[in-house]
Amino acid sequence: MAGRRPFSTLDALQKCGDLIWQSCAHQDWLEAFAAHPRIGEKSAVRWSSQEQSGMNGLSVVLQNAFAKANNIYEAKFGYRFIVCATGKTAVEMLANLEGRIGNDPAIEILNAAEQQRLITHLRLIGLFTE
Numbered sequence: 001m002a003g004r005r006p007f008s009t010l011d012a013l014q015k016c017g018d019l020i021w022q023s024c025a026h027q028d029w030l031e032a033f034a035a036h037p038r039i040g041e042k043s044a045v046r047w048s049s050q051e052q053s054g055m056n057g058l059s060v061v062l063q064n065a066f067a068k069a070n071n072i073y074e075a076k077f078g079y080r081f082i083v084c085a086t087g088k089t090a091v092e093m094l095a096n097l098e099g100r101i102g103n104d105p106a107i108e109i110l111n112a113a114e115q116q117r118l119i120t121h122l123r124l125i126g127l128f129t130e
Contacts, residue, residue: 010128014121021117029113033079038070039093062090069097076101077108084118 001020007013058066073081081097088096100108 007128010125013124013128017120017124018117021113021120026109029109029116030079032116033082033112036080036082039066039081039083039085039097058090062094065094066090066097069094069101073097073101077105077112079112082112082115082119084115084122086119086122 001013001016004016007016070081081100083093083096085093100111103111
């Protein structure tokens, strides 16, 4: 993306990001996923903390449910669960996580990639407007 600068609009920036993301190999996606904290766990990264603000004050029951579901998901798919958490409650994210565990791996990698794309859009908005 740096080689395609400057971007005159946020839309142009996001479209460029989408084109590059779509051209990535699955291994590239997995590398991006690995940079995310597990859903339901505290993060020292400002963006992740803000995006997962719906996770603040989790009960022990919900913490345990997230830990269990994360472990099942990671054992099945081999990477962390990715969800665009902004605006979602902990209960919504847990339902999303548990629901996606049943997906076929070929479908789930596409779901995770789409969630990463949405996260990237939000982060680009933040960068563009700072």
